[in-house]
Amino acid sequence: LDAPAEETVYAGGNGQTFDWDTSAKTITVSKPLFIAGGLHQDNVQQAISCFHPYAVDISSGVETNGQKDIAKITAFIKKVKELSINETTNK
Secondary structure, three states, X not given: OOOOOOOXXXXXXXOOOOOHHHHHHHOOOOOOOEEOOXXXXXXXXXXXXXXXXXXXXXXXXXXXXXXXXXXXXHHHHHHHHHHHHXXXXXX
């Protein structure tokens, strides 16, 4: 799932989030789910909590001035690993 593109003919790739709570309540998915759209270290927990996705896709959420930022990438991966460990421990 990704946010709809507003000013282009292509879907996604705009770094915008969508209403995860409403989407999670209204869709049923029987296949592995990938979540994309505006994800970064500070909001990935909410996206994972809403959907329990197979994977998350990031791009602009780990960039600074249009370039991949190693500190942001590292922080994002650390956060996702923490969430994964917590989810596994709480089962």
